[in-house]
Amino acid sequence: MTDEAHGFATEQVHGGFQPDAGHGARVPAIHMSSGFLFDDFDQARDRFAGTDDGYTYTRLGNPTNADVERRIALLERGTESILVGSGQAAATIAFLGILQAGDHVVAARSIYEGTKGLLVQNLGRLGIEVDFVADQRDLDEWARQVRPNTKAFFAETIPNPKNDVLDITGVADTAHRAGVPLIVDNTLATPYLVRPFEHGADIVVHSASKFLSGHGAGLGGVVVDGGTFDWSASPERWVHLTSPERSLGGESYVDRYGSRAFIVFARDVVASRIGPTPSPFNSFLLRQGIETLSLRVERHSANALAVASFLEQQPEVTSVDYAGLASSPFHDLAQRYLPRGAGSVFAFTLDGGEAAARTFIDSVQLFSRMTHLGDVRSLILHPATTTHAGKTPQERADQGIDDGLIRLSVGIEDVADLVRDLARGFAALRGSGVGAGGVGAVGAVGAVGLEARVGSDSELASLEHAVPGNHVIAEEL
Numbered sequence: 001m002t003d004e005a006h007g008f009a010t011e012q013v014h015g016g017f018q019p020d021a022g023h024g025a026r027v028p029a030i031h032m033s034s035g036f037l038f039d040d041f042d043q044a045r046d047r048f049a050g051t052d053d054g055y056t057y058t059r060l061g062n063p064t065n066a067d068v069e070r071r072i073a074l075l076e077r078g079t080e081s082i083l084v085g086s087g088q089a090a091a092t093i094a095f096l097g098i099l100q101a102g103d104h105v106v107a108a109r110s111i112y113e114g115t116k117g118l119l120v121q122n123l124g125r126l127g128i129e130v131d132f133v134a135d136q137r138d139l140d141e142w143a144r145q146v147r148p149n150t151k152a153f154f155a156e157t158i159p160n161p162k163n164d165v166l167d168i169t170g171v172a173d174t175a176h177r178a179g180v181p182l183i184v185d186n187t188l189a190t191p192y193l194v195r196p197f198e199h200g201a202d203i204v205v206h207s208a209s210k211f212l213s214g215h216g217a218g219l220g221g222v223v224v225d226g227g228t229f230d231w232s233a234s235p236e237r238w239v240h241l242t243s244p245e246r247s248l249g250g251e252s253y254v255d256r257y258g259s260r261a262f263i264v265f266a267r268d269v270v271a272s273r274i275g276p277t278p279s280p281f282n283s284f285l286l287r288q289g290i291e292t293l294s295l296r297v298e299r300h301s302a303n304a305l306a307v308a309s310f311l312e313q314q315p316e317v318t319s320v321d322y323a324g325l326a327s328s329p330f331h332d333l334a335q336r337y338l339p340r341g342a343g344s345v346f347a348f349t350l351d352g353g354e355a356a357a358r359t360f361i362d363s364v365q366l367f368s369r370m371t372h373l374g375d376v377r378s379l380i381l382h383p384a385t386t387t388h389a390g391k392t393p394q395e396r397a398d399q400g401i402d403d404g405l406i407r408l409s410v411g412i413e414d415v416a417d418l419v420r421d422l423a424r425g426f427a428a429l430r431g432s433g434v435g436a437g438g439v440g441a442v443g444a445v446g447a448v449g450l451e452a453r454v455g456s457d458s459e460l461a462s463l464e465h466a467v468p469g470n471h472v473i474a475e476e477l
């Protein structure tokens with residue numbers, strides 16, 4: 001690809017591609033090799049010394065993995081990235097690239113429960129402390145949680161299941177006033193919906209298992225550096241980056257690598273030692289997914305808006321947590337940061353608690369009952385008895401996880417089919433007498449031109465229009 005600026009869809013297909021000198025393969029090969037040959041004695045020495053750029057061992061670098069690292073860094077407008085085996089590995093590498101025993105993190109309470117557990121149970125045992133911000137919109141609360149030993153802020157651009165969009169610039173500015181970087185998990189937005197670096201974030205992590213892959217066929221994770229945080233401004237805070245290093249001939253990482261200090265340390269000292277190396281086969285699958293990212297995320301978001309609008313009109317639904325809806329308290333933030341769509345992972349709450357949720361979830365046929373997100377297939381889950389089952393009822397209540405709350409990850413299927421499937425859930429509720437009851441409910445999903453009517457006999461009567469592009473005019477159930 002030439003150096004001229006290209007659009008997202010062009011970059012997701014061509015970005016970072018380096019032609020295969022050996023065979024001219026248009027699609028880069030899968031280099032399933034643990035190690036790489038040295039031509040001779042001197043080359044082995046030079047590769048270990050870092051004066052020869054070639055590969056040595058896949059845990060330290062692999063051409064298939066490097067190809068994906070270049071593309072993701074480009075799409076995020078970062079400087080470099082490190083590909084790892086899962087999203088949890090990415091968060092771990094990012095944290096351990098910055099933190100040591102005695103340090104403190106301020107994180108949004110809305111983050112993925114697995115990352116919370118990583119901070120509390122794993123890093124906590126290593127002497128790293130964390131405090132959570134209950135209302136991430138409250139910038140004063142972020143500032144109040146800062147201590148002298150605070151070393152990082154952490155949040156997600158689109159948390160799940162509440163779709164409570166992050167004020168990236170507000171939180172980044174607060175972090176920078178405290179002299180620390182903001183690490184953002186951009187899994188559920190993807191760089192197609194928002195590039196956190198453009199709004200002040202310093203480090204981005206992803207579970208590439210989700211939208212970046214889309215196919216749901218393999219896990220992956222990535223740490224991306226924005227290359228903008230000044231690690232030399234307070235040298236005493238980042239002693240591992242600013243102290244003389246024997247392996248660098250007495251220079252520090254900052255001396256040798258400047259603004260690259262964090263990502264080089266995270267790659268060479270953290271990731272390569274801990275070893276969450278992705279299989280090159282999984283990296284290849286991830287790269288195949290990235291090539292259609294914008295097309296999928298556009299469709300995911302359009303479908304999600306249609307589904308959310310439909311749900312909002314059903315009498316059994318007490319709330320829909322989707323920032324794409326004008327009724328959401330996060331709508332303004334979504335308009336500011338996510339003009340292309342608010343993603344497709346969100347929740348809605350049924351009147352009738354767990355019994356209603358059970359009836360609903362057991363009635364759908366197209367939505368897959370499973371815990372995963374960002375798949376091309378639509379997924380459904382009951383957080384109170386699964387992802388958040390380990391919380392006390394009070395903790396769930398504090399996070400707005402009602403017993404009747406259902407999480408959706410809306411896929412790229414025909415939206416008319418998705419609405420019809422959800423209508424099965426409402427029909428079952430009406431038949432079972434659980435919940436508010438919605439005799440004769442009529443839902444008009446005007447935002448995207450889809451209308452769905454749920455008949456008084458608890459059957460979905462018709463779908464009269466569909467999301468543009470779905471080409472469904474009228475269907476009977």
Ligand SMILES: Cc1ncc(COP(=O)(O)O)c(C=O)c1O
Pocket residue numbers: 085086087088089112114115156160185187188206207208209219220221373
């Ligand atoms: C926002 C977010 N970040 C990170 C992860 C962890 O990713 P992985 O399952 O790839 O380790 C998840 C998993 O659901 C997630 O939702």
